[in-house]
Amino acid sequence: MKLGIYPGCSLTGSARDYNESVFAIAKACDIQLEQVPDWNCCGATAAHNMNKELSLSLPARILAQAEKAGLTDIVIPCAACYSRLMVTQHELNNDPVLKNRISEIIEMDFKGTTNILNVVQMIDLYVSPVLKEKIVKNFSHKVACYYGCLMVRPYKVLQYDQHEDPQGMDNVIRLLGGTAIDWGYKVECCGAGLTMSKTEIVGMLSGKIVKDAARRGAQAIVVACPMCHSNLDMRRPAINEYIGEKMDIPVIYITQAIGLALGIDEKTLGLQRHFVPVKMAEYIPPVPESKKQKAKEPTNTI
Amino acid sequence: MSSASNHEIHVDNSLSGLILKHTEVPVQKCYQCGKCSAGCPVVSEMDYPPSLILRMLQTGLPEMEEKVLRSYSIWLCLSCEQCISRCPMEIDIPKMMDYLRQVSYKKKMVNPRAKNIVRFHKAFLDSIRTTGRLSEFGLTVDYKLRSLKMMQDLTLVPSMISRGKLGFIPEMIKGTKEMAKIFAKTTGLKSEEEK
Numbered sequence A: 001m002k003l004g005i006y007p008g009c010s011l012t013g014s015a016r017d018y019n020e021s022v023f024a025i026a027k028a029c030d031i032q033l034e035q036v037p038d039w040n041c042c043g044a045t046a047a048h049n050m051n052k053e054l055s056l057s058l059p060a061r062i063l064a065q066a067e068k069a070g071l072t073d074i075v076i077p078c079a080a081c082y083s084r085l086m087v088t089q090h091e092l093n094n095d096p097v098l099k100n101r102i103s104e105i106i107e108m109d110f111k112g113t114t115n116i117l118n119v120v121q122m123i124d125l126y127v128s129p130v131l132k133e134k135i136v137k138n139f140s141h142k143v144a145c146y147y148g149c150l151m152v153r154p155y156k157v158l159q160y161d162q163h164e165d166p167q168g169m170d171n172v173i174r175l176l177g178g179t180a181i182d183w184g185y186k187v188e189c190c191g192a193g194l195t196m197s198k199t200e201i202v203g204m205l206s207g208k209i210v211k212d213a214a215r216r217g218a219q220a221i222v223v224a225c226p227m228c229h230s231n232l233d234m235r236r237p238a239i240n241e242y243i244g245e246k247m248d249i250p251v252i253y254i255t256q257a258i259g260l261a262l263g264i265d266e267k268t269l270g271l272q273r274h275f276v277p278v279k280m281a282e283y284i285p286p287v288p289e290s291k292k293q294k295a296k297e298p299t300n301t302i
Numbered sequence B: 001m002s003s004a005s006n007h008e009i010h011v012d013n014s015l016s017g018l019i020l021k022h023t024e025v026p027v028q029k030c031y032q033c034g035k036c037s038a039g040c041p042v043v044s045e046m047d048y049p050p051s052l053i054l055r056m057l058q059t060g061l062p063e064m065e066e067k068v069l070r071s072y073s074i075w076l077c078l079s080c081e082q083c084i085s086r087c088p089m090e091i092d093i094p095k096m097m098d099y100l101r102q103v104s105y106k107k108k109m110v111n112p113r114a115k116n117i118v119r120f121h122k123a124f125l126d127s128i129r130t131t132g133r134l135s136e137f138g139l140t141v142d143y144k145l146r147s148l149k150m151m152q153d154l155t156l157v158p159s160m161i162s163r164g165k166l167g168f169i170p171e172m173i174k175g176t177k178e179m180a181k182i183f184a185k186t187t188g189l190k191s192e193e194e195k
Helices: A016-028 A044-050 A052-068 A079-093 A096-106 A119-134 A168-175 A199-215 A226-234 A236-243 A254-261 A289-296 B015-023 B035-039 B050-059 B062-069 B082-086 B093-106 B112-131 B136-147 B156-162 B176-187
Strands: A002-005 A032-035 A073-076 A115-118 A142-145 A220-223 A251-253
Touching: A016 A032, A016 A119, A016 A251, A016 A254, A044 A052, A044 A079, A044 B093, A044 B112, A052 A079, A052 A096, A052 B093, A052 B176, A073 A079, A073 A119, A079 A096, A079 A115, A079 A226, A096 B176, A115 A119, A119 A168, A119 A254, A142 A168, A168 A254, A199 A220, A199 A226, A199 A236, A220 A226, A220 A254, A226 A236, A226 A251, A251 A254, B015 B050, B015 B062, B015 B093, B035 B050, B035 B082, B050 B062, B050 B093, B062 B093, B082 B093, B112 B136, B112 B176
Parallel strands: A002 A032, A002 A073, A073 A115, A142 A220, A220 A251
Antiparallel strands: none
């Protein structure tokens, strides 16, 4: 199974752990990930705040590069990149004049035919079906799945999951043998792009998220976005300051949760790179042989 | 005149007219239910909540429009898209905010409290203009120089390095010339070649 991938800049730097775990589970499930050749930055918040044409041209170049390389399906692990590329493809496909203008700017053909997947869609399509046979230890934890903004919004464009109460990651956690809690901050914003320019606001927004997850007894927060991860993990000092106590709830990527259940070692999954120490493996009891059959069947799938 | 009185949607020279023309966002359709402000994660930090921004634009009064363009709110908006997902009239507020920011910046009306947000965006774009990809290290140094917030996050550096999360050498893409052209065409900034 071959699939294109657009990693985005974070995955080469502050979110190397995410990158490592995406590739690790892909390898375990026989998915060949091929990078979009010579990809560039999607422009993120900075581009669409400052310049509309630039904010469409940068993602358009990436998509055109994927088209040129014959990558019909690409997965975008970063939720922010995913949203930018989806919005660009949507806007250009709905406005032929703008599409021509942007094609001229990037001096490339842009067809707008790429099938863009977020990481959970990739998991649903290619990982979940083989999960049952590959799980070696159940991920038997109580976790809070945090989707943030850009994986589910703008809903009209993305049309992915339920935008107020998404279930994609929750279902994956249940398949792994874990429990996904009901909580209030699933799709609230972590502060994203203000992480450096307004750190105190990020402390407040991310603080509310961490506090609610911990108060409801989650053992970890599960994310699928490098921005969410760095705000909830790396910005923990600002969060602790906002809450007024030290919070030790770890933040892990959904791909790391899968990796742990597949028996991939923590280093390969990049768990040692987190700021808030992750000790999930210690809690996980191995599945006894007698119960292995039972564990294969998810018990509480909705 | 005041198009708010009859809720007609038409393009005129008011700011709301320009918004409609450039973004197709119908400001006049807002009937002030306040859902956007209720769900906005940063409303407590804003000078005007999103629904009030819409109301101010609806009046079409130049002094109100100036207040909007000089507001802190438009820069604080995170584009989290919560408002649009809940708006009963499907008014794309984040798209409108993008446009307002761009006008505010072009007209040099950026709110003083938002200066660092703009500095960050500019440092970000400069970083990708030259290399094609974002160098988080380069961005951090550049932003610090621009904002003079030298000490902020300094303690993070050693721990980021030990975790392998900070790359010092920027990744260069092959298409740096293409990138320079894209920037030149969209921002009017000349590429190195043209200089």
